[in-house]
Amino acid sequence: MTDPVFNVLFLCTGNSARSIIAEAILNRVGQGRFRAFSAGSQPKGRVHPRTLALLQHSHHDIGGLRSKGWEEFSGPNAPRLDFVFTVCDNAASEVCPIWPGQPMTAHWGVPDPAAVEGKESEIGLAFAETYRLLFNRISIFTSLPLRSLDRISLGQRLREIGQTKREPASP
Structure with a gap:
C-alpha cells in the first residue's frame, strides 16, 4: 500500500518570494511525500528575479514556478489541500477562502526579503535568511510523524514550527 x-x-x-521559495524547498525536500503549491492574495504576477536566482543557485527546479492568486486553490477543480501555511503577516490576517479538504493551517511568518532596500549584499543576505528559515521549518515539518499525531497535537506542532528561528538540533 502506498x-x-x-x-x-x-x-x-x-506570491513573488517567500511562498515561492517554500514551494520549491518542500517539492525537493518532501519529494514523494508532499506536493507543494504557492499562491498570493494579491499576486504580483511575476516571481521576484532574486527569488529565481537564489533557487537556481541552490539547484532547485524553477521551471514551473509562477506568481498566482489563491483562488486557483479554492475552486471545485483545485487539489484537496492537507496543509495551508501563511508565510507573511499580511496574508495571515486576511480572510482566506474556504479550502477544499479542511486542511490543517498554521502561520510561519518570515520577513519579506523583496521589501529590503540597501546594498546588494544586504538584499542578498535577506533572501538567504528567508531561504534558511523556510528550509529549517520545512525540514522539521517533513520529519513529523504525521500518521501518529492526533489533529490537536499536530496543530500544536505546526504552530511551534512557525516559531522556529534557529538551526534544528542534530539527532
Missing part, C-alpha cells in the same frame, strides 16, 4: 502524498499550500500576499 502512502498518500500530502498537498501543501504556502500563502503570501504577493
Whole structure:
C-alpha cells in the first residue's frame, strides 16, 4: 500500500518570494511525500528575479514556478489541500477562502526579503535568511510523524514550527 502524498499550500500576499521559495524547498525536500503549491492574495504576477536566482543557485527546479492568486486553490477543480501555511503577516490576517479538504493551517511568518532596500549584499543576505528559515521549518515539518499525531497535537506542532528561528538540533 502506498502512502498518500500530502498537498501543501504556502500563502503570501504577493506570491513573488517567500511562498515561492517554500514551494520549491518542500517539492525537493518532501519529494514523494508532499506536493507543494504557492499562491498570493494579491499576486504580483511575476516571481521576484532574486527569488529565481537564489533557487537556481541552490539547484532547485524553477521551471514551473509562477506568481498566482489563491483562488486557483479554492475552486471545485483545485487539489484537496492537507496543509495551508501563511508565510507573511499580511496574508495571515486576511480572510482566506474556504479550502477544499479542511486542511490543517498554521502561520510561519518570515520577513519579506523583496521589501529590503540597501546594498546588494544586504538584499542578498535577506533572501538567504528567508531561504534558511523556510528550509529549517520545512525540514522539521517533513520529519513529523504525521500518521501518529492526533489533529490537536499536530496543530500544536505546526504552530511551534512557525516559531522556529534557529538551526534544528542534530539527532
